[in-house]
Amino acid sequence: MKNIKEIIIMGCGPAGLAAGYHLARKGIRPHLFDKDTSVGGLSKTVHWKGNKFNLGEHRFYTKYPEVLKLWKDILPRDLKTKKCVSRTYYNNKFLEYKNLYKNLGFNKTILCFLSYAKTRVSRRKSEETFEELITNRFGRKFFEIFFKNYTEKTWGLPCGKLSPERRTQGIKNFPLITAIKNSFENISPSLEKAPEIKTAITEPLYPKKGPGQLYEKIADYIKKRGGKISLNTELKEIEISENRITKAILNDTEYSPGEFISSIPLNHFIESIASLIPQTVRDAAKKLKFRNLLKVVLIYNKKGLFPDNWIYINNSNVKVVRIQNFNNWSKVMTVDRNSTMLGLEYFCGKNDDIWNSTDNELINLGLEDLEKLNLAKADFFSDGIVYRVSDAYPIDSIGYKENLKVVREYLDNISNLHLAGRAGTFGYDNMSYSVMTGIQSAKNILAGKKAI
Numbered sequence: 001m002k003n004i005k006e007i008i009i010m011g012c013g014p015a016g017l018a019a020g021y022h023l024a025r026k027g028i029r030p031h032l033f034d035k036d037t038s039v040g041g042l043s044k045t046v047h048w049k050g051n052k053f054n055l056g057e058h059r060f061y062t063k064y065p066e067v068l069k070l071w072k073d074i075l076p077r078d079l080k081t082k083k084c085v086s087r088t089y090y091n092n093k094f095l096e097y098k099n100l101y102k103n104l105g106f107n108k109t110i111l112c113f114l115s116y117a118k119t120r121v122s123r124r125k126s127e128e129t130f131e132e133l134i135t136n137r138f139g140r141k142f143f144e145i146f147f148k149n150y151t152e153k154t155w156g157l158p159c160g161k162l163s164p165e166r167r168t169q170g171i172k173n174f175p176l177i178t179a180i181k182n183s184f185e186n187i188s189p190s191l192e193k194a195p196e197i198k199t200a201i202t203e204p205l206y207p208k209k210g211p212g213q214l215y216e217k218i219a220d221y222i223k224k225r226g227g228k229i230s231l232n233t234e235l236k237e238i239e240i241s242e243n244r245i246t247k248a249i250l251n252d253t254e255y256s257p258g259e260f261i262s263s264i265p266l267n268h269f270i271e272s273i274a275s276l277i278p279q280t281v282r283d284a285a286k287k288l289k290f291r292n293l294l295k296v297v298l299i300y301n302k303k304g305l306f307p308d309n310w311i312y313i314n315n316s317n318v319k320v321v322r323i324q325n326f327n328n329w330s331k332v333m334t335v336d337r338n339s340t341m342l343g344l345e346y347f348c349g350k351n352d353d354i355w356n357s358t359d360n361e362l363i364n365l366g367l368e369d370l371e372k373l374n375l376a377k378a379d380f381f382s383d384g385i386v387y388r389v390s391d392a393y394p395i396d397s398i399g400y401k402e403n404l405k406v407v408r409e410y411l412d413n414i415s416n417l418h419l420a421g422r423a424g425t426f427g428y429d430n431m432s433y434s435v436m437t438g439i440q441s442a443k444n445i446l447a448g449k450k451a452i
C-alpha cells in the first residue's frame, strides 16, 4: 500500500459511501462530502413527519458477490427478499401480460402481431436509435402503444433521438417485455427466458426501513472508524497542477487531497475545473445533459389502494410516469398503518414549467393524475410533500458516447482523480454498479493505481 495523504470523496450516495466503507475497513480515514443534508444520494430514504419515503423503488439486486456481501454485512437481519407486484397501466387499465388482447382488443392485437411478424421476416441491420431498436425487435405497433409515450415522458426527447445501447438492459427489465415474450412464447420458442430478470423485478432484496437504512448504516460505520462526513458542503473549485488535483475548495474551505474520488454528477465536477480545461472538453461536457426528477408524495386515509409496489403509467392523459406504493414495500414506512403513501414520479428539465411549479400546484397535479387514472380519490387525501432531485438521470441522447469519450480522455489524465458512480461516470446505472465502482476506486487507491 502506498503512503496515502488525505482522501477526499465527493458524494455520499451508494458509490461514495461504498468507497468510504472499503477504505475505513482497511484502517484509512477518508473525508466524505455531500451538498445534501443527509446521506444516500438518489438511494436515500427521506424522513418526513415520522414517515419514510424513497426517491424510486430501489430494489436491491446485483450480479457482483462483493456488493451482495457488503449489503449483507451491513444489514444482516433487515435485508430480506421481497416479493413484488408491478404492473403497467395502459388506457386506464392494468395490462394483463398473459392476455394482452384483453387490453388491446381484437383489432389492435392483430395489428401488433402483424407488425411483429413483419420484423421477423425483414429485420433491419442497424439499430441506431431507441425507436429503431424497438420497432426492429417488436414491431412499430408495439412501439407506438407501449414505448413511445412512456419513454418520451421519461427522457423528454423523441425516441428517434435516444441512443439504443444503454436501453437494451432497461427494456429487459421493463415488465412489458415479459408480457411480449409470454405472448410470443408459442410463436417464437427461440426467444430466451431470463431468470435473473424475474429476481430483479419480482423478488429483489429490500431493507426493512427502506434503502436509506443501509446507506445510513454505512455512514455510521465510516464515522466510527474515524472517517469524516461533511454534509451541506458543495464542491466549488479545483486546482490542478502537473496532472494532479492539488487543491479543492468545498464551500469556503480549502483542502489538499492526496487522492480524490468524485461520484457527483460529471457536469458539476467539470464546472469546478471549467476555467482550466480546453474549450473542446468544455463543449463536449455541456452536451452531457441530465434529467430531473420530481417526486410528489401523497398520503391517503385509505388502506390498500392497490397491490402493486410500483406501477408504470403508459397513459397519455396524465404527466405521471411511475407510481410507488411505499406501504407495499414495508409496513413501517407510514406512521398511520391505515393510510397509503404514494410517490408519483415526474421527469423534467430545469426550464420546464413543471420543475418551476409551486409545491401546491404539484400536489394538485398528483391528485388530479391519480383521479384520472382511477387509482385514488382526492377525497381521501390527507397530506403531501414535493421532493426535487436535479440531475437524476443521465440522458443518453444520440452522440452522448462521443462527447463522454472526449471528457473522459481529459479527466483520465488527472492521476489522483477517480470517477465513480452513476452520474459521476455519466452512466444510467443501478445501485449495484455504483457500489461496485466505489469499491473499485478504493481498491485502486490502495493499490496505488489510476482509476478505472
Ligand SMILES: Cc1cc2nc3c(=O)[nH]c(=O)nc-3n(C[C@H](O)[C@H](O)[C@H](O)COP(=O)(O)OP(=O)(O)OC[C@H]3O[C@@H](n4cnc5c(N)ncnc54)[C@H](O)[C@@H]3O)c2cc1C
Pocket: 010, 011, 012, 013, 014, 015, 016, 033, 034, 035, 036, 039, 040, 041, 042, 043, 055, 056, 057, 058, 059, 060, 061, 233, 234, 235, 263, 264, 265, 268, 293, 345, 392, 420, 421, 422, 423, 424, 429, 430, 431, 432, 434
Ligand atoms: C426513480 C429512481 C428509481 C431507482 N430505482 C432503483 C432500483 O430499483 N434499484 C437500483 O439498484 N437502483 C435504482 N435507482 C438508481 C440508484 O438510485 C442509483 O444508481 C444510485 O443512487 C447511484 O449512486 P451514486 O452514489 O452513483 O450517485 P447518487 O446516488 O446520485 O449520489 C450522488 C451524491 O452526490 C451529491 N452531489 C451532487 N452534486 C454535488 C456537489 N456539487 N457537491 C457535493 N455533493 C454533490 C448528491 O447530493 C448525492 O448525494 C433508481 C434511481 C431513481 C432516480
